[in-house]
Amino acid sequence: xxxxxxxxxxxxxxxxxxxxxxxxxxxxxxxxxxxxxxxxxxxxxxxxxxxxxxxxxxxxxxxxxxxxxxxxxxxxxxxxxxxxxxxxxxxxxxxxxxxxxxxxxxxxxxxxxxxxxxxxxxxxxxxxxxxxxxxxxxxxxxxxxxxxxxxxxxxxxxxxxxxxxxxxxxxxxxxxxxxxxxxxxxxxxxxxxxxxxxxxxxxxxxxxxxxxxxxxxxxxxxxxxxxxxxxxxxxxxxxxxxxxxxxxxxxxxxxxxxxxxxxxxxxxxxxxxxxxxxxxxxxxxxxxxxxxxxxxxxxxxxxxxxxxxxxxxxxxxxxxxxxxxxxxxxxxxxxxxxxxxxxxxxxxxxxxxxxxxxxxxxxxxxxxxxxxxxxxxxxxxxxxxxxxxxxxxxxxxxxxxxxxxxxxxxxxxxxxxxxxxxxxxxxxxxxxxxxxxxxxxxxxxxxxxxxxxxxxxxxxxxxxxxxxxxxxxxxxxxxxxxxxxxxxxxxxxxxxxxxxxxxxxxxxxxxxxxxxxxxxxxxxxxxxxxxxx
Amino acid sequence: xxxxxxxxxxxxxxxxxxxxxxxxxxxxxxxxxxxxxxxxxxxxxxxxxxxxxxxxxxxxxxxxxxxxxxxxxxxxxxxxxxxxxxxxxxxxxxxxxxxxxxxxxxxxxxxxxxxxxxxxxxxxxxxxxxxxxxx
Numbered sequence: 001x002x003x004x005x006x007x008x009x010x011x012x013x014x015x016x017x018x019x020x021x022x023x024x025x026x027x028x029x030x031x032x033x034x035x036x037x038x039x040x041x042x043x044x045x046x047x048x049x050x051x052x053x054x055x056x057x058x059x060x061x062x063x064x065x066x067x068x069x070x071x072x073x074x075x076x077x078x079x080x081x082x083x084x085x086x087x088x089x090x091x092x093x094x095x096x097x098x099x100x101x102x103x104x105x106x107x108x109x110x111x112x113x114x115x116x117x118x119x120x121x122x123x124x125x126x127x128x129x130x131x132x133x134x135x136x137x138x139x140x141x142x143x144x145x146x147x148x149x150x151x152x153x154x155x156x157x158x159x160x161x162x163x164x165x166x167x168x169x170x171x172x173x174x175x176x177x178x179x180x181x182x183x184x185x186x187x188x189x190x191x192x193x194x195x196x197x198x199x200x201x202x203x204x205x206x207x208x209x210x211x212x213x214x215x216x217x218x219x220x221x222x223x224x225x226x227x228x229x230x231x232x233x234x235x236x237x238x239x240x241x242x243x244x245x246x247x248x249x250x251x252x253x254x255x256x257x258x259x260x261x262x263x264x265x266x267x268x269x270x271x272x273x274x275x276x277x278x279x280x281x282x283x284x285x286x287x288x289x290x291x292x293x294x295x296x297x298x299x300x301x302x303x304x305x306x307x308x309x310x311x312x313x314x315x316x317x318x319x320x321x322x323x324x325x326x327x328x329x330x331x332x333x334x335x336x337x338x339x340x341x342x343x344x345x346x347x348x349x350x351x352x353x354x355x356x357x358x359x360x361x362x363x364x365x366x367x368x369x370x371x372x373x374x375x376x377x378x379x380x381x382x383x384x385x386x387x388x389x390x391x392x393x394x395x396x397x398x399x400x401x402x403x404x405x406x407x408x409x410x411x412x413x414x415x416x417x418x419x420x421x422x423x424x425x426x427x428x429x430x431x432x433x434x435x436x437x438x439x440x441x442x443x444x445x446x447x448x449x450x451x452x453x454x455x456x457x458x459x460x461x462x463x464x465x466x467x468x469x470x471x472x473x474x475x476x477x478x479x480x481x482x483x484x485x486x487x488x489x490x491x492x493x494x495x496x497x498x499x500x501x502x503x504x505x506x507x508x509x510x511x512x513x514x515x516x517x518x519x520x521x522x523x524x525x526x527x528x529x530x531x532x533x
Numbered sequence: 534x535x536x537x538x539x540x541x542x543x544x545x546x547x548x549x550x551x552x553x554x555x556x557x558x559x560x561x562x563x564x565x566x567x568x569x570x571x572x573x574x575x576x577x578x579x580x581x582x583x584x585x586x587x588x589x590x591x592x593x594x595x596x597x598x599x600x601x602x603x604x605x606x607x608x609x610x611x612x613x614x615x616x617x618x619x620x621x622x623x624x625x626x627x628x629x630x631x632x633x634x635x636x637x638x639x640x641x642x643x644x645x646x647x648x649x650x651x652x653x654x655x656x657x658x659x660x661x662x663x664x665x666x667x668x
Contacts, residue, residue, distance in 0.1 A: 084590040104579075104587035305590055344618040345591030365620040368578070397557040423625065427557045429578030439557065464579050467589025470618055 048524050052077035053531065056523070057318055057332055059309070060340035061300050062090020063509050064498040066291035067136075067516040068338040069299055075524065080332060081300040082320055084468045088300055089288025090340075091122035091469060092509060095373065095459050096283070103465035109433050112375070112457040116407075117414045119373030120284040121461035123509050124402075124416070125149065125277045130510035132517065133287070137280065140290035147279040148405040150268035151390020157447050158395050161259035162251075166392065166447045169268075171251070172261045174214060174231030178221035179253025181213020189219070223247040264393035272508075279405060287509070306341060309351040311494045336523055340499045340516070342366065343488075344470040353492040360484035364501060366471020367421065368464040370428035372398070372440040374417035375457050380450035381415070382408065397424045398443040417444050417458065425472075429462035436460035474501035489515075491522045563625065568633030571626065572641075576634065584642035591618070597642035605650045606658075608635045613658040623659055628652040 052075040058065045061083035073079045087093075095101065097113040113119070125147040126133055137144055152173065155166035187193055188202055188209075197205060206219065214230040215221050228234075228247040235246035256262060267273055280286035292300070307329060308319035316337040319329050339346065344366040351358065381387040381403050389405035398418035407413060417440035420428050428436050437458040445451040463472035476485070489502050498512070498519035505511030558566060558574055566574065573582070579593040580586055586595035601607050612631050615621035622631070632650040639646040 104589050104593065105581045106587075341590070347617040348591045362617045365615055365618050423560065423563065424557065426575045426578055430574050430576075462578065465587075470579075470589065470591045470593070475620065 048072075048075040048520070051075065052524060052527060054078070054335035054527065055080070055333075056336045056338060057082065057316060057334035058338045058340065059306055059318065060090065060342075060499070061085075061088040061288075061292075061302075062340055062499065062512060063092050063133075063288065063291070064340040064500070064512040064516040064519075065090070065338070066288060066295065067513050068340070068498060068520050069295050070291055071517070072338075072520055072523075073295060073299070077336075078334075079295075079299060080334065081295075082304040082306055082318065082332065083300055083302050084305055084323070086302050088292045088302075089285050091472075092284055092288040093120070093122050094283030094285035095119045095121060095461075101459070101461070102467075103433070103462065104467050104470075105465060107433050107465070109459055111459050113373075113414055113459075114375065114412055117375055117412060118283045119371075119414050119416070119459055120279075121371045121373070121459070122463075123284055123507075125279055126509070127272050127274070128276045128278070129271075130508065132513040133510050134278070136291075136513070137287065140287075140294060142286050142290050143281040144278040145281050145406060146389075147277040148389025148403075149273045149277050149391060150275065151387060151403070153385075154387050154390040154403070155392040155394075155447060156261045156264040157392060158259060158261055159446070161261050161395075162255075164446065166394075167259075167261060168232065169265070169393075171231045171248070172256065172259075173265055174227070175221075175251045175253070175256045176262050176265060178213040178215065178227060178230070178250060179256055181209040181215055182219060182221040183253065185209050185213075185215065185219035221250055223249050267391075267393065281406070306349060309337065309339065309349060309495065311337070311352050313493075316494045335494065336527070337495045338516070338519055338523065339495060339497050340512075342469050342471065342499060343474060343501050345468075346497075351495070353495060354487075356487045357490065357492050360487035361497075363480050363484045364474045364476060364488075366464070366469070367473055367475040367507075368425035368429055368462065369472035370418060370420045370425050370436060370460065370462045371416060372418040372428075372436055372458055372460045373414050374437070374440060374444070374451075374455060375412060375414045376451075376454040377412055377456050378450075378454050379410065379413040380454055381448065382413075384450065385448075392447060394443070394447060396443040396446065397427065398440050399424060401444055401447060412456075417441065418460075425462070425464075428460075429464045433460040433462075436462070473507035474499075476501075476506060489518070491519075491526060496520075496523050564627055564630070566630060568630070568635075568637030571630060571634040572637055575622070576638070584638065596638050597644065599644075602639050602644055602646065605635055605639060605646070605648065605654070608638060609650060609655045610658045613655060614660060628655050628659065631655045631658075 048071060052072060055078040056072050058068045058079060058081040061081050065081055066088060069079045069081050095111050096118045097111055097115060099111040100108065102108040152170035154169055156169050156172050157166040185206055188206055193202060209215065210219060213221055214226040216224050216226055221227060224247055227250055231248055231250060233245045234248040237243065237245040303323040305321045305323050306318055307321055310317045315333055315335050318332045318337065320332065321327065321329055343361050343364045347362040387403055388408050389403050392401040394400060397420060399420050402416035404413050404415055418428065431439065437460050440458065441451055441455050463469060488497055496519040498516040500506055500508065500511040500515065502515040503511030505514065580596050584595060584597040586593045596602065609631060611619055612635060613621065613623040629652040632652050632655050636649045638644065
């Protein structure tokens with residue numbers, strides 16, 4: 001395929017092709033590489049110069065809405081937030097024992113996790129370069145701890161790879177690197193690289209390949225010190241008589257390539273997943289809760305369904321219903337409006353904006369995603385398999401298993417038993433929650449046979465059935481961005497939109513925060529201009 | 534399909550066993566899904582198993598008794614290209630499958646339209662591939 005062909009493919013085509021070629025983990029990897037890789041440009045808190053005046057209605061109490069309420073409130077605006085759910089945070093959300101969750105269709109789950117156990121069904125990690133989110137955590141005293149993404153002792157698994165037996169990521173990585181390094185060394189030794197590298201560079205390259213691949217003194221990737229120091233040992237070093245380690249036997253490059261397990265290796269090197277990632281201690285919702293605390297009481301009106309957004313030259317009027325009293329329409333008025341309602345929902349609400357903005361609001365379908373949290377009576381992954389946090393990638397429909405990054409060495413644990421996107425997400429969404437959980441247990445048992453004995457209970461969240469979002473995140477394509485993105489972000493009279501959908505960091509909390517900072521900056525500038533006019 | 538549903542209902546009553554496989558379509562088999570299977574594996578995630586849709590902060594429209602189904606072209610275009618929060622399934626499904634799932638929805642859930650779509654009928658809704666970008 002030429003570069004022209006690749007450039008002309010839609011993102012969806014590309015994802016589908018990748019999906020057909022690989023498993024869920026690969027889809028995840030691909031998704032994050034398409035427009036997700038920009039480093040957050042955030043450097044310091046927003047410069048809301050001058051004191052705010054007037055009132056602002058904020059629609060939605062997810063992170064975008066909470067940032068707007070906090071910053072605008074601090075700048076002197078009178079702020080009011082309308083939120084559909086009975087809680088703040090939006091997709092910043094944590095499930096714990098005793099929580100009840102009813103998804104669209106009326107499927108109700110009651111979380112039966114033990115005290116202290118939890119599961120983040122939405123965002124679950126914070127890359128070190130998500131500066132805005134980390135700055136708020138620092139400012140509000142939200143305690144963070146390492147989130148383990150890459151674990152060399154977790155598995156890569158293919159249903160038809162190596163007899164379906166999960167392979168340690170460490171071994172596949174070492175064998176892939178070793179095999180490639182040996183191949184390249186051979187090519188160099190035969191003079192095949194002579195027209196590609198200078199003689200001097202060739203000498204350095206050989207030396208580098210030996211270190212990179214764990215080759216022996218003759219540039220071979222064979223059982224021995226160098227190889228085992230990377231892929232691990234058949235018998236680890238011990239002490240006393242019999243303490244001598246035994247080298248492990250590498251898998252040939254032919255077998256590594258044929259297994260296709262190498263497809264899962266790249267994720268750990270991607271910008272979003274590079275060390276260090278973080279998570280709030282005790283659950284992701286610590287961030288949303290900190291905002292609510294800082295904003296103060298009586299600012300957020302919960303259980304409030306927005307049914308219409310109108311504006312004229314004097315102000316904004318938002319129609320809403322209390323979810324307990326459907327059909328009984330009330331109105332809220334303000335000078336300005338920051339609307340963070342996901343486009344999946346906003347596209348269904350009458351809103352008085354330009355034709356171009358209305359078209360943009362209706363042009364972005366939302367991707368689905370399903371996450372399943374499973375509680376086990378024993379942390380067998382730690383006790384039996386020495387896996388402490390991190391991700392096992394699989395081409396089974398569950399996509400991956402992620403082990404908790406906290407509570408090492410304690411008795412019970414909740415792991416992420418499925419994280420599906422695209423086609424698998426549709427299929428998991430189409431099941432009722434109990435079936436999703438059983439499917440996650442069934443798939444996971446192929447990697448960890450201990451599941452059968454140790455599984456206790458689970459929670460399954462399908463984002464397309466989430467009543468407050470109707471989807472997981474905005475499914476921008478390159479074409480849609482070119483056509484509509486600027487209209488999503490522009491201030492339209494007295495209304496400005498914010499949320500991850502108005503960012504180049506879709507699905508990331510950082511995208512929601514940066515978008516909100518950008519939106520309130522635009523709003524505030526307008527106010528300042530009006531005040532001086 | 535009925536059998537699978539029945540078996541899983543039984544299994545739910547006999548904890549904690551997970552004896553039977555819950556169907557998820559292997560990607561290479563997607564092109565072989567029938568209209569009914571497409572509905573139960575994909576559509577019902579949002580439109581619900583009874584096709585009555587659902588409402589939260591926004592809504593998923595009911596397909597049961599939906600007057601917009603009177604013309605088969607409307608659902609065919611929706612499935613193929615999407616609109617609003619309805620994703621486009623053109624890239625995922627074949628023409629025959631789009632016709633099949635539309636025919637399924639228009640003859641179930643209380644819908645009784647007798648005219649049926651053929652693969653050639655939906656071909657016209659498939660978007661023309663965008664020409665390569667010039668560099």
